[in-house]
Amino acid sequence: GMPGHASDGLAPRRASRQVMVGDVPIGGSAPVSVQSMTTTVTADIDATLQQIAELTAAGCQIVRVAVPSADDAAALSVIARKSQIPVIADIHFQPRYVFAAINAGCAAVRVNPGNIKRFDDQVSQIARAAAGAGIPIRIGVNAGSLDPRLLARYGGVCAEALVESALWECSLFEEHDFQDLKISVKHHDPMVMVRAYRMLAERCDYPLHLGVTEAGPPPQGTVKSAVAFGILLAEGIGDTIRVSLSAPPVEEVTIGISILESLGLRERRLEIVSCPSCGRAQVDVYRLTDEVTAAFEGFPFPLRVAVMGCVVNGPGEAREADIGVSCGNGKGQIFVKGKVIRTVPESKIVETLLDEALALAPDAAGE
Ligand code: SF4
Numbered sequence: 001g002m003p004g005h006a007s008d009g010l011a012p013r014r015a016s017r018q019v020m021v022g023d024v025p026i027g028g029s030a031p032v033s034v035q036s037m038t039t040t041v042t043a044d045i046d047a048t049l050q051q052i053a054e055l056t057a058a059g060c061q062i063v064r065v066a067v068p069s070a071d072d073a074a075a076l077s078v079i080a081r082k083s084q085i086p087v088i089a090d091i092h093f094q095p096r097y098v099f100a101a102i103n104a105g106c107a108a109v110r111v112n113p114g115n116i117k118r119f120d121d122q123v124s125q126i127a128r129a130a131a132g133a134g135i136p137i138r139i140g141v142n143a144g145s146l147d148p149r150l151l152a153r154y155g156g157v158c159a160e161a162l163v164e165s166a167l168w169e170c171s172l173f174e175e176h177d178f179q180d181l182k183i184s185v186k187h188h189d190p191m192v193m194v195r196a197y198r199m200l201a202e203r204c205d206y207p208l209h210l211g212v213t214e215a216g217p218p219p220q221g222t223v224k225s226a227v228a229f230g231i232l233l234a235e236g237i238g239d240t241i242r243v244s245l246s247a248p249p250v251e252e253v254t255i256g257i258s259i260l261e262s263l264g265l266r267e268r269r270l271e272i273v274s275c276p277s278c279g280r281a282q283v284d285v286y287r288l289t290d291e292v293t294a295a296f297e298g299f300p301f302p303l304r305v306a307v308m309g310c311v312v313n314g315p316g317e318a319r320e321a322d323i324g325v326s327c328g329n330g331k332g333q334i335f336v337k338g339k340v341i342r343t344v345p346e347s348k349i350v351e352t353l354l355d356e357a358l359a360l361a362p363d364a365a366g367e
Contacts, residue, residue, distance in 0.1 A: 008264045011236040016207045019136035019180050022086025022107035024061050026136075026182055026240045027207025032233065032265050033240045034256040035062040035209075036249040037090070043071035045078050051249065056084040058253040062240070064088040064110060073097040076104035088138065092145075095122040102129045110138040113172040114147050114165070127178035135180070137173065141166040142186040142213045159196035162187065166200060181206050182239070186213035190228035197232050207239035217246040222255050229259050270296050273321050274307040281309030283327035283346065292325075295350045296357070303357055306335075315340055323357050325349050336360070 018028030026033060036055050040047040042065045052063050067073050067089045073096075080087045086107030091097045095116045101109050109130065113123045130137055143157040147165050154161040162185040170181055183206050185196040190212050197208060212228050215221030225243040232238045241259070243252040260266040272293050277285035289307045296305060306324025308314035311333055314326020319338040326333045332349040334342045336356055344352045 010234050010263065010265075013236040014201050015205060016239055017179070017205050019108075019182055019207055020134075021062050021088065021136060024086055024107075026209075030239065032238060032260055033061040034059060034253055034260065035064065035088075035240055035242045036060050036252045036256070037064040037066070037242070039249055041072070042066055042079070043069065043075045045075050048075070048079055049082055052079070052083045052085065052087075054250055055253055058250045059257050060085060060249075060253040062086050062088060062107070064090050064242075066090045067094075067097045067101060068092070070097075073100040073104075076101050076106055080105040080107070095126065098126050099129055102133045102135065106135070108136050108138060110140050112139055112141065112145050112169050114169050115145070123172050124176045127173050127176035130180065131178055136182060137178070137180065138182045138184065138209060139166055139169045139173075140184045140186070140209070141169065142184075143188075157187065157192075159185075159187070159192050159199060162192075162196045163199045163203065167203060170204065170206065179206075182209050183207075184209040184211050186211045186244075188212065188214040188216075188224075190224045193228050194231050197237055198235070201237045208237060210238040210241045211244055213244055215244045218251065218255075221245040221247070225255065226259050226262075230263060233260075233263050233265060267302055268304075269302050270299055271302075271304040272296075272307065273304055273318055273324070275309050275313075275317065277309045280312055281327075282311075282329065283309055283332075285309040285327075288325075288327070288349065291350050292353060295354055299357065301361060303360070305353065305357070322360060323353060325353060 016027035019026050024033050038048050038051045040051050042048055055063055063085055076089055088108040088110055089101030089106045090110045093115050098109055098111050116122050141162050146157055146161055150161045150165050166183050166185050185200055187193040193212050210229050212224045215224045229241055241256050243256045245252050261268040274289040292307050304321045306318030306321035308318055308326035311326045311328040315335045315338055318324040323336050330346050331343050332346055333340045334352050
């Protein structure tokens with residue numbers, strides 16, 4: 001059936017209104033999208049566009065760039081025009097950069113109106129400018145951007161305070177009839193974050209941008225995001241995701257896509273089914289798996305490849321793979337759809353797998 005339906009073990013998707021970030025729909029029935037953020041100085045246009053190109057190649061669908069200075073704001077029009085994917089300008093305190101981003105053709109702006117409310121009528125002007133340009137605004141609340149009054153009332157950062165803060169920020173735009181919003185309520189603790197998004201999901205119909213903020217380096221950050229997104233997406237909550245890692249952003253995209261694939265929310269492109277190895281292994285399973293993974297990177301159609309360390313359980317364990325190998329005595333038994341078709345020396349395993357996989361093309365394409 002269709003990915004994400006209850007029959008696949010996931011709750012029905014929460015009904016949310018849809019916004020468009022450039023040509024990427026977010027919310028409603030749109031597939032959950034993957035986004036990331038550049039780490040370059042935005043004003044360094046070449047470096048930023050280079051990183052955006054790498055993110056695009058990795059499957060990133062939307063990219064956010066930080067706009068802390070006037071130079072960054074001035075770079076936005078070239079970046080927005082040349083980027084292959086929609087660009088969101090991330091702005092914290094300076095309303096004038098919000099207008100610059102909108103005029104530059106950015107596909108959305110992330111800004112918390114609470115931060116700029118003190119500039120009296122700026123919120124209404126931003127609402128009018130965004131509406132005029134037809135772009136949405138993301139309200140992104142986290143510990144660092146929590147309204148001080150809420151911090152005081154709740155005695156610190158908690159899920160309730162994050163939600164209260166986000167809904168208050170939304171109300172500042174709603175007062176000006178602007179509802180083209182998406183929201184995030186991020187926290188470094190995945191379970192606080194999960195609670196916050198659950199509450200938010202009940203209290204509004206805006207599309208939700210999932211993120212565990214300051215999740216840390218991999219593997220800790222990876223696991224935190226996978227656990228939190230897994231829980232929420234299985235409950236039908238979440239419309240776009242960003243994995244935050246203290247690591248190059250391409251890694252955030254790879255992991256984000258992998259999380260969606262694991263939930264069945266996206267068709268898996270390449271799946272490596274490799275055994276963990278054990279005392280029976282007759283080959284270096286880790287090395288062979290690395291070689292196979294590298295050889296199949298960018299393979300033109302979805303494929304499940306099995307790498308088994310011994311012949312004891314090889315084809316049996318990998319019956320559901322399209323293709324695979326089980327090793328023994330310096331040789332590899334190559335199997336296709338669970339049946340051994342050839343035996344080759346270890347040095348020929350990778351190329352034989354590739355050949356046999358390519359021969360499967362019409363089959364796989366017809367699936
Ligand atoms: Fe062990 Fe063989 Fe299973 Fe790998 S395939 S885990 S080597 S029994």
